[in-house]
Amino acid sequence: MDWLHFVLAPQVINGLSIGVAVVLMALGLTIIFGLLDVINMAHGEFYAIGAYVAVALIAAGLPFWWALALTPPLMAVIGYATERGLIQRVFHSGDRHTLTLLLTFGLSIVVEDVLKLIFGANPLRIDAPIEGATEMLGLFFPNYRLFVMLFGAMVIAAVWILVFRTSLGAMVRAAAYDRHMTASLGVPVNVVYAATFAFGVALAGLAGVLLAPIYSVFPTMGTDFVLIAFSVVIIGGMGSIKGAVIAGLVLTQIQSISSLWISPVWSDPLLFGIMVVVLMWRPQGLFGRLGHG
Amino acid sequence: MADAVVLPTPKAELSPTRAIGATRWIAIFFFAIALAFAIVAKSLGDTFYLRLATEALIFGGLALSVDLLLGCTGLLPLGQALFFGLGAYASALTLKSWGDSFWIALAVGACVSALVGIVAGLIAIRSKGVYFALISFGLAQVVSKIVFNTRELGASDGIIGVPPAAVLPGVASTDPVAFFLVTLAFVALVYAGLAYVMETPFGRQLAAIRSNQHRLAFIGFDPKRAKLAVFVLAAAIAGASGALYPMMRGFVSPELMFFQVSGNAVINVIVGGTGTLIGPLYGAALLTALRSVIGSYTEHHQIVIGVLFMVVVIVAPKGLIGYAAALIQRRRTRTAA
Numbered sequence: 119m120d121w122l123h124f125v126l127a128p129q130v131i132n133g134l135s136i137g138v139a140v141v142l143m144a145l146g147l148t149i150i151f152g153l154l155d156v157i158n159m160a161h162g163e164f165y166a167i168g169a170y171v172a173v174a175l176i177a178a179g180l181p182f183w184w185a186l187a188l189t190p191p192l193m194a195v196i197g198y199a200t201e202r203g204l205i206q207r208v209f210h211s212g213d214r215h216t217l218t219l220l221l222t223f224g225l226s227i228v229v230e231d232v233l234k235l236i237f238g239a240n241p242l243r244i245d246a247p248i249e250g251a252t253e254m255l256g257l258f259f260p261n262y263r264l265f266v267m268l269f270g271a272m273v274i275a276a277v278w279i280l281v282f283r284t285s286l287g288a289m290v291r292a293a294a295y296d297r298h299m300t301a302s303l304g305v306p307v308n309v310v311y312a313a314t315f316a317f318g319v320a321l322a323g324l325a326g327v328l329l330a331p332i333y334s335v336f337p338t339m340g341t342d343f344v345l346i347a348f349s350v351v352i353i354g355g356m357g358s359i360k361g362a363v364i365a366g367l368v369l370t371q372i373q374s375i376s377s378l379w380i381s382p383v384w385s386d387p388l389l390f391g392i393m394v395v396v397l398m399w400r401p402q403g404l405f406g407r408l409g410h411g
Numbered sequence: 412m413a414d415a416v417v418l419p420t421p422k423a424e425l426s427p428t429r430a431i432g433a434t435r436w437i438a439i440f441f442f443a444i445a446l447a448f449a450i451v452a453k454s455l456g457d458t459f460y461l462r463l464a465t466e467a468l469i470f471g472g473l474a475l476s477v478d479l480l481l482g483c484t485g486l487l488p489l490g491q492a493l494f495f496g497l498g499a500y501a502s503a504l505t506l507k508s509w510g511d512s513f514w515i516a517l518a519v520g521a522c523v524s525a526l527v528g529i530v531a532g533l534i535a536i537r538s539k540g541v542y543f544a545l546i547s548f549g550l551a552q553v554v555s556k557i558v559f560n561t562r563e564l565g566a567s568d569g570i571i572g573v574p575p576a577a578v579l580p581g582v583a584s585t586d587p588v589a590f591f592l593v594t595l596a597f598v599a600l601v602y603a604g605l606a607y608v609m610e611t612p613f614g615r616q617l618a619a620i621r622s623n624q625h626r627l628a629f630i631g632f633d634p635k636r637a638k639l640a641v642f643v644l645a646a647a648i649a650g651a652s653g654a655l656y657p658m659m660r661g662f663v664s665p666e667l668m669f670f671q672v673s674g675n676a677v678i679n680v681i682v683g684g685t686g687t688l689i690g691p692l693y694g695a696a697l698l699t700a701l702r703s704v705i706g707s708y709t710e711h712h713q714i715v716i717g718v719l720f721m722v723v724v725i726v727a728p729k730g731l732i733g734y735a736a737a738l739i740q741r742r743r744t745r746t747a748a
Contacts, residue, residue: 157541207725215541216487220681221724223489223674228717235711341670345552348545356541383560390553394534397546401538 125378127257133374134367135263135332138270141366142325143347145277145359146318152357152407153294153314155214156205159222161322161347162340163229168193168323169330169339170233173242182247182331189327190320197319200225201312209311226340233337241334266328273324274363281359290314294357294407345386346370349393355403365404430687431606433736433743438602438689441696445595453588461587465659467699468594472652473672474679474691475601476645481677482686483609484641485621486536487544490551491676493531494524494646496668497554498653500564503573503663513576513584513593517654524650525643532642536635539624548670555668569664573657584658594655598692601648605688608644617641678720684730693732 143165150158158164168189175185204225208217246262281287292300293310301307326340333339350369354361372392373385380388396404445464452461473495480486498520505516535546558564565571575585584590608614616637619627624634657663666672675698683694698716705712727734 157545204721204725208728211728213728217724217728219487219541219544220677221721223677224717224721224724227674227713228721231711231713231717235714345549349549352542352545383556386556387553390549393549394546397534397538397542401542 124257126375127255128259129374129378130371131259131263131267133371135266135270136329136374137367137370138267138274139325139329140343140346140350140370141274141363142270142321142328143343144350144354144362144366145274146321146325147347148351148354148357148359148362149281149290149321150315150318151351152359153290154201154205154209154218154311156209156218156222156315157215158315158318159219160200160226160229161222161318162342162344163226163233164193164197164319164322164340165326165343166233166335166337166340167196167229168326169244169335170237170326171323172327172330173237173244173335176244182244186324186327190324193323194316194320196323197316198312200319201315205315206308206312230337230340237337239337241336243334244330246331262331266332270328273321277321278359278363346373346389349389351403353393353396353403355405355407357407358403358405361403361405430684430733430736430740431609431689433739434687434689434732435606437693437732437735438606441689441692442595442599449588449591449595452591458587461591462659463699463703464696465587465591465594467696468591468598468692469652469655469659470676470679470699471692471695472598472601472655473649473676474683474695475598475605475688476648476652477676478680478685478688478691479605479641479645479648481680482684482688482690483605483614483621484617484638486539486638486642487541487677488645488673489544489548489670489677490673491547491645491649492668492670492672493547493551493554494528494649495653495656495672495676496558496663496665497527498524498650499656499663499667500558500570500653501650502654503570503657506573506576506657507570511574511577511583513578513658516576516658517651520654521647521651524653525647528643528646528650529639531646532639536638536642548673551668551673552670555665558668559665564665567665569662569666570657571662573661573663575661576658590659594659597651597655601651602688602692605648609688613637613640678716680730681728682720682723682730684732684734684736687730687732687736690730690732694730697731 143161147158147161150156171189171192172182172185175188176182180188204221205218208214208221211217246260248261248265251258251260252264281290289300289305289310292303293305293307297307346369350362350366353369354365369389369392373389376385376388445468448464449461473491476494477488477491480488480491501523502516502520505519509515531547531550535543535550538546559567575583577583578589578593582589584593609617616627616632619632620634620637627634627637653667656667679694679698680691681694682698683692684690701719702712702716705715723730729737
């Protein structure tokens with residue numbers, strides 16, 4: 119009992135606060151893939167840009183909460199411009215999968231070095247806006263982590279409602295199922311595409327801000343983090359929202375709890391092993407694609 | 412006449428075999444220039460540029476293995492550095508503990524990578540398209556992290572103090588001109604070998620997989636078997652190229668397996684021209700030179716390389732040699748008709 123209480127419970131809570139951030143990243147990836155058929159290799163870099171935007175806003179004298187509120191819309195603008203200026207240029211070519219993947223990969227190289235040029239290679243830190251810890255059942259949990267958990271869960275719920283319960287979401291799902299039919303029904307499909315890409319980028323940026331006070335901020339921070347998000351999306355099913363949420367929470371819990379026994383070095387191989395096993399069993403991932411069934 | 416019965420594909424595109432055939436003179440030109448460069452460098456007593464060119468050729472070998480998968484078979488590998496790094500480590504360990512034979516180190520590097528390639532291939536070829544790209548990326552990421560944290564392999568420091576290899580009695584890898592020529596011969600052999608393979612029935616199967624792997628199954632071939640074979644072949648080529656690295660530099664580090672190396676190999680292939688085999692060598696030479704030139708002005712050379720790469724992807728997705736090949740092919744058809 120004591121073990122459950124004092125050893126396991128804190129790991130579960132830690133895992134959850136990271137889990138919601140991973141889910142936010144994975145949601146962005148999976149929505150972009152589900153609708154646009156684009157593997158966004160620069161997703162980790164958008165996460166890093168989000169964290170750096172927050173660093174810059176806070177350095178300019180704004181409080182953390184303003185940074186949290188302003189970063190996602192700023193990221194959405196960046197995302198919209200990226201889709202319109204870059205992705206659209208190769209979107210209609212025959213080999214869309216490979217070309218968009220290569221293009222976003224090129225973008226990730228440029229962004230990483232630009233961040234290094236502007237902010238330097240050394241890690242920066244943001245102070246947690248909420249100090250202290252809350253005592254629950256005889257355990258202390260850092261308040262900021264609890265906030266990340268609750269806030270992240272609310273955003274995830276909002277995304278769910280937006281995609282599945284609003285007419286906006288219906289347009290997105292319809293365009294994912296059949297873009298030509300949707301276009302002939304009067305939906306401005308190109309705008310929907312760009313807006314969806316912007317939305318996914320904004321989610322990545324939001325994850326970047328939320329985790330900035332927990333981890334440090336450095337130019338390559340996205341590269342490691344995006345690997346987990348990719349595993350989540352592959353296991354959950356490319357383009358599946360339900361899959362991203364479930365696989366994201368389960369995988370981060372496995373990672374968090376397994377760290378009680380194995381060194382963190384082995385947690386990536388463990389996640390990867392799980393991914394391989396799932397792919398052998400269900401090559402298309404656990405759940406179906408956005409707009410399909 | 413045989414061409415007359417082939418149904419036109421919706422998108423008229425150069426098949427790898429055609430592209431390689433059309434660029435034969437461009438390939439011969441590449442190796443001639445390389446030889447001329449060696450003579451000039453030798454007479455000027457240069458070491459720096461010879462080493463740089465040797466490195467370009469070594470990474471050109473890696474780029475060839477990427478083009479075999481991407482250009483010839485249609486599989487995009489984002490973790491080919493895994494096999495390059497394995498070959499480098501195997502070669503370094505062999506040179507350190509077994510003696511200075513170039514040939515044994517090269518063979519061990521290629522074999523280790525091929526063996527790991529069988530295991531990795533069985534996992535990776537189950538998936539296709541973007542899944543294949545992401546799984547190869549993940550595999551490399553995981554193994555490089557394990558190597559980075561394994562003290563027996565020198566962890567983050569890698570293995571230093573690798574002794575030079577003896578290619579022939581009296582010819583050591585420390586001689587810049589000799590080792591450049593050895594590397595050039597190696598790359599030329601790999602290029603010629605792959606150009607030949609693409610002419611064989613096996614090569615035709617690969618080209619078929621690139622076009623449509625389901626149809627390959629309809630005419631009685633197992634696409635999985637061909638994919639595994641080509642994956643292992645590419646792993647062995649990457650491993651053999653990697654085996655040359657410690658002979659020249661005298662050390663290996665886990666960075667050799669990192670995504671940057673895999674990514675650079677893909678950039679070399681795309682900029683040079685996918686599916687032409689010689690394009691990747693031009694790409695590796697061009698980009699290594701570019702990195703060295705820009706690197707002397709700024710440490711942020713990745714911005715320039717990244718932008719160049721994005722421009723190529725948008726404006727000229729066939730790459731430099733890809734366009735040249737298409738041009739030559741068009742002129743040939745016109746003369747023939």
